[in-house]
Amino acid sequence: MAVRATESDGPERTRGRPGDDRPTLLVLTQRFPPTPGGGVIRIAKLVKYLPRFGWDVEVVTPRAPAPEHPFLEGDVVEPAIRVTRTFAADLQPARRLLSDLKSALLAWMPDAASAAGAGPPAPARPFQRRYSPFLSLFRGLGLVDDGAAWTPWMTAAALAAVRRRPSIACMLTTSPPFSVAAGALAAKFLTRLPWIVDYRDMWTGDPYLPSLTRWHARAERALEARVLGAADRVLATSGLLAGHLESIGPTGTAGKLTVLPNGFDEEDFPDEAPAPSDGTFRILHAGSLYGRSLAGFCPALRRALEAHPRLATALEVVLLGPKDAEAEAEFARHALTPWLRTLGARDHGETVRRMREADLLLSVQVNHPGYAWAVPGKLFEYFAAGRPVLALGPAGDQDALVRGLAAGCSLRGEDVEGISGALRRHFEAFLAGGRMPRAPREAVRGFSRRELAGRLADVLRETVARSARRT
Numbered sequence: 001m002a003v004r005a006t007e008s009d010g011p012e013r014t015r016g017r018p019g020d021d022r023p024t025l026l027v028l029t030q031r032f033p034p035t036p037g038g039g040v041i042r043i044a045k046l047v048k049y050l051p052r053f054g055w056d057v058e059v060v061t062p063r064a065p066a067p068e069h070p071f072l073e074g075d076v077v078e079p080a081i082r083v084t085r086t087f088a089a090d091l092q093p094a095r096r097l098l099s100d101l102k103s104a105l106l107a108w109m110p111d112a113a114s115a116a117g118a119g120p121p122a123p124a125r126p127f128q129r130r131y132s133p134f135l136s137l138f139r140g141l142g143l144v145d146d147g148a149a150w151t152p153w154m155t156a157a158a159l160a161a162v163r164r165r166p167s168i169a170c171m172l173t174t175s176p177p178f179s180v181a182a183g184a185l186a187a188k189f190l191t192r193l194p195w196i197v198d199y200r201d202m203w204t205g206d207p208y209l210p211s212l213t214r215w216h217a218r219a220e221r222a223l224e225a226r227v228l229g230a231a232d233r234v235l236a237t238s239g240l241l242a243g244h245l246e247s248i249g250p251t252g253t254a255g256k257l258t259v260l261p262n263g264f265d266e267e268d269f270p271d272e273a274p275a276p277s278d279g280t281f282r283i284l285h286a287g288s289l290y291g292r293s294l295a296g297f298c299p300a301l302r303r304a305l306e307a308h309p310r311l312a313t314a315l316e317v318v319l320l321g322p323k324d325a326e327a328e329a330e331f332a333r334h335a336l337t338p339w340l341r342t343l344g345a346r347d348h349g350e351t352v353r354r355m356r357e358a359d360l361l362l363s364v365q366v367n368h369p370g371y372a373w374a375v376p377g378k379l380f381e382y383f384a385a386g387r388p389v390l391a392l393g394p395a396g397d398q399d400a401l402v403r404g405l406a407a408g409c410s411l412r413g414e415d416v417e418g419i420s421g422a423l424r425r426h427f428e429a430f431l432a433g434g435r436m437p438r439a440p441r442e443a444v445r446g447f448s449r450r451e452l453a454g455r456l457a458d459v460l461r462e463t464v465a466r467s468a469r470r471t
Contacts, residue, residue, distance in 0.1 A: 023169035024056040025460060026161055026193070028154055030147050030180055032061040032083065036345060039200055041377060042237075043174045045265055049453030051080035055460060058165060060157045062088030062150050084161060086153040145176070151183025158187040169464050174198040181227050188230055194467035196459065197231040198260075199241060200377075205248065207370035208291055221248065228253050233463045235260045235456075238397040240373035258459055262377040263447035264384035268352050281314040281430050283390075283423075284358035286351050287378045289324045292364040293413070297392060298334040300419035304427070305336075307420070311427050315339045320346060320354055355385040360408075360426050360436075365393025367413030372396025380447045383407055383439040390422055407439035 027047060031040045047057050063085040162168050171193045173184045181197050188195045204211070204220050211217035228234060228249035234256045236242035246254045305311050319327060319342045331340045346354075355361060361382040365374055375398045382389050389408035391398055402410040409422045429436050445451070 022054055022056050022167065023460075023464065024058050024165055024167040025050060026158060026168045026171045027057060027059045028158060028171065028173045028180055028184055028187070029059065029061050030150060030154075030177055032059055035064050036347075039174075039176070039377075041348070042200060042262055043198075045263070045449035046453050046456055047081055048265075049450045050457060052450070053454050053457035055457055056167065057081045058161050058168060059083045060086060060154055060161060062086055062153070064088070084157055086150075086157045088150045088153065145179050147177030147179035148183070151179055154180065154183055155186050155190075158184075159190060162191050162193070168193065170194045170196065170460050172196040172198060174200060175203070176201050178203045178224075182223055185226065185230055192471075194232040194463045195230065196233045196235060196463060197227060198235040199245065200237055202241060202244060202373065205244060205370075207368055208366065224248065225250055228256075231256060232467055233258060233459060235459070237261055237377075238373050238375050240397050244373060260452060260456060260459075261447060262375065262380050263449050263452045264381045264444070265449040266384075266445075268348070268381070269356075269384040269386075279314065280316050281311065281360075281427055282316045282318060282358045283360045283362055284318040284320060284354060285362040285364065286355060286381075287321045287376065289319070289321065289327050289364065291366050293367065294327050294330045294364065296367070296413045296416055297362070297364065297419060298330045298336055300416045301336060301339075301423060302334045303416065303420040304423040308424055308427060310431070311424075312339075314427075314430075316341055318343060318354065318358070320344075320351060352381065352385070355381060355387065358385075358387055359430055360423075361385065361387045361389050363389055363391040363393075363398065363402075364413070365391070365398055367393055369394050374398065375401060380444070383444040383447070384441075386438055386441065388426065388436040388438045390419070390426070392419065405439040405443050406437045408437060 027043065029043050031037055031043075033040060033044050047059060050057055057080065059081065061083065158171070171184065171187065171191070173181045173195070175181045175198065181203075184195065184197075187193075204217070204224050211220055225248070228245065229252075234242075234245060234249075234253065235258055236245060237259075238261065239259055242257045242259050246257060249256075301317070305315070317331075317336070317340050319340070322345050323342060328337075328340070328342065331337050343354075363376055363379050363382060365371055365376060372394045373396060374393075379389070379391070379398060379401065383405065389402055389410075391402045391408065391410040392413040393399065393410075394412065399410045402408055411418045411422065426436050
């Protein structure tokens with residue numbers, strides 16, 4: 001969909017064309033449409049709407065193979081948005097080789113998983129998910145992550161863009177992967193551009209990705225401190241994440257921080273969703289379950305089925321996202337496979353449509369206090385879909401959002417009895433033709449991607465002006 005200027009909202013400006021005395025934002029990101037993934041949506045939607053607020057955008061991103069389901073291509077259009085795709089080494093063969101070696105090791109040494117999983121209280125699948133073997137290799141060599149293989153080309157393309165386009169006034173990186181932020185230190189030094197670092201996730205301090213050794217931990221903390229010190233502004237997706245960054249950053253970090261949450265695109269949700277009418281009580285989880293266990297949800301669902309016989313004839317649980325063998329095994333463990341429907345990854349348009357057709361939207365966060373800061377990006381699209389939400393995870397920002405907006409029910413992931421009761425109440429409301437609480441549309445309007453892009457445009461103007469005063 002082409003980006004068009006509107007005249008109805010005061011802060012918005014006409015789109016214009018590059019070079020019409022409009023500043024340009026240089027965006028460095030390893031993931032960008034048509035590459036699919038939850039981390040792509042945030043930057044793609046911000047880039048889509050920034051031209052409406054007076055900014056052109058130059059994106060530097062790696063070339064990638066054409067995906068099976070092209071993702072949000074229509075949201076990033078010329079002429080106000082220019083995308084430069086650079087060389088990127090194909091690391092997939094090496095990833096497959098190391099993954100096969102790890103599988104062979106686990107088959108030969110069955111105790112390796114439990115030994116490797118020792119450490120801080122971790123979510124499920126500690127050995128498999130603490131590191132992929134490929135990530136372990138990069139971090140063992142002192143590199144941030146496997147995205148480090150792209151950063152030399154990223155830096156070269158950024159410098160070329162600045163030489164070619166004098167209107168570039170600011171640079172923004174979005175992470176993970178955090179090698180993008182680490183690599184941008186060189187671009188910041190060479191260009192002297194004001195730099196905004198966008199944190200979508202935690203870097204150091206993530207209990208799911210502990211450092212390999214104490215030496216690695218010190219080196220990674222020092223590198224993150226350098227990034228936070230060099231950045232002119234720092235964006236965080238949640239308040240608790242911003243608080244963490246303030247606690248680990250050098251003096252002055254607090255004055256750089258801005259919370260810019262994820263959101264939803266109103267153009268993807270143009271009207272009130274119609275009520276489902278096929279007689280199926282459909283529970284849907286959209287997106288990857290990576291690192292998120294259903295060990296509380298599945299036994300709770302089994303209890304709900306046993307307590308409410310009519311549920312067995314109406315239930316369908318849809319997992320819409322990358323295939324997850326452990327989730328399927330959890331369903332099988334509780335004899336729930338007959339009600340499970342796995343659809344795999346789909347394009348964003350179909351994902352939104354299926355959200356709006358569901359009766360209950362499931363959001364699962366890693367059930368660990370170290371993830372209290374984490375708010376799944378899809379949660380805001382759940383709000384916009386106008387369906388009740390069942391959110392499972394630790395007390396934190398996700399819990400506060402769901403409760404604050406009266407968008408549904410938020411419970412701890414291990415609360416089997418509480419989850420079962422919530423499922424029964426939602427099904428009883430379904431049978432009665434009613435609806436459980438859901439986020440009012442007017443209450444979530446502040447999370448629209450257009451609104452958030454306007455806030456980012458304000459941050460850009462302030463950052464550029466502050467940088468100009470310093471020089």
